Amino acid sequence: xxxFVDMASMARYLFAPNTLPLTNLLMNxxxxxxxxxxxxxxxxxxxxxxQFQLIAGMGxxxxxxxxxxxIDPVSVxxxxxxxxxxxxxxxxxxRKFLAEIDPKRRMEHPKLYTTTYQTQSSVxxxxxxxxxxxxxxxxxxxxKIAVLRPDDSSAAEIYLSNLAxxxxxxxxSDIYSLVPKLLTIEPRAGSDPKENMYxxxxxxxxxxxxxxxxxxxxxxx
Numbered sequence: 001x002x003x004f005v006d007m008a009s010m011a012r013y014l015f016a017p018n019t020l021p022l023t024n025l026l027m028n029x030x031x032x033x034x035x036x037x038x039x040x041x042x043x044x045x046x047x048x049x050x051q052f053q054l055i056a057g058m059g060x061x062x063x064x065x066x067x068x069x070x071i072d073p074v075s076v077x078x079x080x081x082x083x084x085x086x087x088x089x090x091x092x093x094x095r096k097f098l099a100e101i102d103p104k105r106r107m108e109h110p111k112l113y114t115t116t117y118q119t120q121s122s123v124x125x126x127x128x129x130x131x132x133x134x135x136x137x138x139x140x141x142x143x144k145i146a147v148l149r150p151d152d153s154s155a156a157e158i159y160l161s162n163l164a165x166x167x168x169x170x171x172x173s174d175i176y177s178l179v180p181k182l183l184t185i186e187p188r189a190g191s192d193p194k195e196n197m198y199x200x201x202x203x204x205x206x207x208x209x210x211x212x213x214x215x216x217x218x219x220x221x
Contacts, residue, residue: 009083009087011077034056051073054070127198145158186199
């Protein structure tokens with residue numbers, strides 16, 4: 001029976017250059033205001049002539065836990081513990097803050113090139129791990145346990161550990177590029193293999209993530 005145990009939603013908002021109010025974020029009063037708004041437990045801001053980076057983590061806003069916020073010259077990377085609505089509400093709080101600290105209010109109507117999403121979850125399925133690989137391959141591995149067992153071990157077992165695919169993208173514009181993203185469906189590290197607990201990472205928002213997991217379980221059952 002499908003059961004989502006936890007979920008984290010991530011987004012990268014890619015803007016045109018000079019959209020984000022980087023100079024204003026360097027001001028101590030604005031850094032403190034941002035830290036207070038999101039109740040961040042830690043924040044670091046680094047800038048030189050060619051580079052700006054703000055990294056903050058372990059906070060919350062409007063009842064949503066913020067795992068990490070990273071701002072660089074052209075993007076905002078935001079990770080929250082929750083679904084797409086939690087992510088969108090948190091980003092909106094940040095966007096309003098960035099508009100308010102900027103005399104030009106560029107973030108009121110930002111020039112946003114694109115937004116990419118990722119969702120990760122721990123989910124219990126009715127699908128045994130062995131279903132993810134060809135039975136012939138699994139039988140081959142099990143037949144080689146004696147070869148794989150070290151001399152000082154009384155027995156050995158083989159379980160699936162990691163399984164990931166890479167999704168590549170061709171952007172609609174040559175103004176920006178999109179890095180490949182992972183699609184991962186694998187046993188949850190540290191879980192009992194008999195529990196069928198999976199770690200799932202998809203390059204999608206949470207609604208599509210849920211649908212993919214549901215369809216995966218149906219296809220494999």
